[in-house]
Amino acid sequence: MCSIMGYCSGDADFSLFKAGFDKTLSRGPDDSRIVDTGHGLLGFHRLSIMGLEPSGMQPFALDGSYVVCNGEIYGFEALKRELLAKGYSFRSESDCEVLLPLYREHGTDMFRMLDAEFALILYDAQKQSFIAARDPIGIRPLYYGYDDAGAIVFASEPKNLVGICGKIMPFPPGHYYADGKFVCYRDITAVKEVCRDDVDTVCANIHKKLVAGIRKRLVADAKVGFLLSGGLDSSLVCAVAQRCSDKPIRTFAIGMSEDAIDLKYAREVADYIGSDHTEVYMTPDEVRSSLETVIELLGTYDITTIRA
Secondary structure (H helix, E strand, O other): OOEEEEEOOOOOOHHHHHHHHHHHHHHOEOEEEEEEOOOOEEEEEEOOOOOOOHHHOOOEEEOOEEEEEEEEEOOHHHHHHHHHHOOOOOOOOOHHHHHHHHHHHHHHHHHHHOOEEEEEEEEEOOOOEEEEEEOOOOOOOOEEEEOOOOOEEEEOOHHHHEOOEOOEEEOOOOEEEEOOEEEEOOOOOOOOOOOOOOHHHHHHHHHHHHHHHHHHOOOOOOOOEEEOOOOHHHHHHHHHHHHHOOOOOEEEEEEOOOOOHHHHHHHHHHHHHOOEEEEEEOOHHHHHHHHHHHHHHHOOOOHHHHHO
């Protein structure tokens, strides 16, 4: 859950940028860095997931170009092997270090190639311009706006842009920004053909994709934990993850009392799958007193999001 920000102007005010960027330090408590590209600023607050060593710190650089990415690149090992064969070298075990070499090889076509959830901002030193992109579903957050001079600014959360941009908008999923325009590289609502498989085949395909999706998300250098409510979705994910793991997974549940229904069912699932389970209890007063902080961190008054 790292935080990224990019101010695409050589006249960017560093102090203003840093003040806005530091509003999301909680997203990346492990390290922070701001780079002046000469034509704008890039910032990164790091939460280490892959490549935990200092060499995995962003922005990554390649011949004057830079990239910051809040994301997970699945199957990056295969991409890395291909790039090594082409003569590229890598300083870390971070999955996001493959992005600049990929961009050099494929340009903006690389976004169609990625199996990833991501939001990124890239500075192209050769073109002296910025590119930003977001995954097709919009799993990772990204927002943008324009300063008074018309320069575009990108950030992980709207609060980063307050005081810099008058109007703040969500970056459209499945798009990249380049040369002053947004381009759709993948539309998940576009259906090329109607599936006419029988029910058994469809169910088998769903099961296969679900297991594959969970398995690839277990790859991390940091410890992986699971929020378990006892409902269908989280129970299914945890059960599959436990089957894919050679030791008990860590599951966590939270409730307002020992008799909370979510805690009861989460405990039953945890016992059944054999996870290393932790329960957290909150009093009504603790819930009420934390609301202001929760709303500030989330940046929204949406009831469903706050309750989650």
